Amino acid sequence: MNIAPGDEQVMVRDMVRRFLADRYDATSMASGPMPAEDWRALGELGLFAFLLPESAGGMGGGAMEVMIVAEELGRALAVTPLSDSVVLCGHVIARGGAAGAHWSEPLAQGDAVLGFARGGIARAGALSGAAGIVPGGMAASVFVVACETGGVTLVEADAPGVARSPVRLVDGSIAADLRFEGARCVPLDISEGDLSAAVELAELAIVAELAGAMGTLLDLAIDYVRQRKQFGKPIGSFQAIQHRCARLYTLLEQSRSMMLRAALVRDDARGQAVTEAKAYVCDAALRLAEDVVQLHGGMGVTDELAVGRGLRRVLLLSRLHGGSAAARMALAA
Known part of the structure; x- marks a missing residue:
């Protein structure tokens, strides 16, 4: 088994490492969420597109690419929504058909944060119920929700019926205590x-x-x-x-x-x-x-x-x- 990264992977790793080294040192590591302008800068560098599937307009990054990028962010103790917003939600909307396709480009550019939640009951295009604490939920533009009744839906964060309250987490990031009260939802065509x-x-x-x-x-x-x-x-x-x-x-x-x-x-x-x-x-x-x-x-x-x-x-x-x-x-x- 070859565990050495390829040339392209090394190039991406070094790019992320240099980017983070310019912004984080022992005095600033883990001092709070990554500023929005830095997150967008990573998007402009193509980092998020590198991790997204080709069906979402990305470059088809797989497990090795996700590991390399995430390890560098962890090395800088950067507080980011990478795992849920880019990796989880990015791959869900890429595999979920046309319903969430228009979110792929804002996600890849770093202009939108997606939140992942579990909970709620979807009936007749409306979602109701508590989804609990969602990391990064106050900054999210849209939520990818795995419903209690099965299936996955998209709910825009500013839609009527979406109630979220800020909760400060132990690392200084702001999560949302999320609840749906008849919020309009769009089902995604994605298998379990x-x-x-x-x-x-x-x-x-x-x-x-x-x-x-x-x-x-x-x-x-x-x-x-x-x-x-x-x-x-x-x-x-x-x-x-x-x-x-x-x-x-x-x-x-x-x-x-x-x-x-x-x-x-x-x-x-x-x-x-x-x-x-x-x-x-x-x-x-x-x-x-x-x-x-x-x-x-x-x-x-x-x-x-x-x-x-x-x-x-x-x-x-x-x-x-x-x-x-x-x-x-x-x-x-």
Whole structure:
């Protein structure tokens, strides 16, 4: 199995890395949602089109491309709606027929954010019921809703009957507490299998973001223990600290291996591989982030240091789509 990225993938990875390096450093990482102008700039660079299927006017990016882009965003601790808006909703509307086709271009250009929700009952073109907390929901232009009654519908965010209240999440992003009260909805012609495939790609993106964040947090910890002195010596020279960092490195490399396996398996085996990766990486990332904060001492939990903000970002990512608990339940079923 060839795990090395191709030339085009390397070019995209380097482009994203340079873009983020110009905008994020230890003082600004995970300090809040990515500004709308930066999100649009990524769209103008063609990044979102790179990830969208050809049927949505994209370049047909698959699991490997999603993994590469998401890992770089995670490495910068960037707070973005990539997994749900671009990957999940983008692939749903691409496979959902003509009903959502006109949203493909605004999504690819970064001009529109799409929110994914589960809940509500659709009858006679109207959707009613609670959809719960939707990450990025206050910025969404349209919602892709997997209904309780089956099927997937599109609901425009400013349509009559759509009620949303802002909820600040732990990483500083703003979600929506979403409810529908007879809101007009348009059904998408998408099968349950296609919806599951889109969710799998989104969960792969979450795993990759977590792996990228783990790498950055560990780098920050290694740099800190080399500089912080106690008893006249860097604390990184103490065997107990070295052993702890070695365990964290093992968590990181195991997480990357699980991520790569999930991205490289056959399409018909991806669901199982992504679930296995999610079950491990969500817990491993949270453990690493917590240990990195502890290595920094009391300052680690403050907004002043990137590790404290990074922990909050990891905490949110590790809970999306049910987190490791939902993954273990799926594996046990």
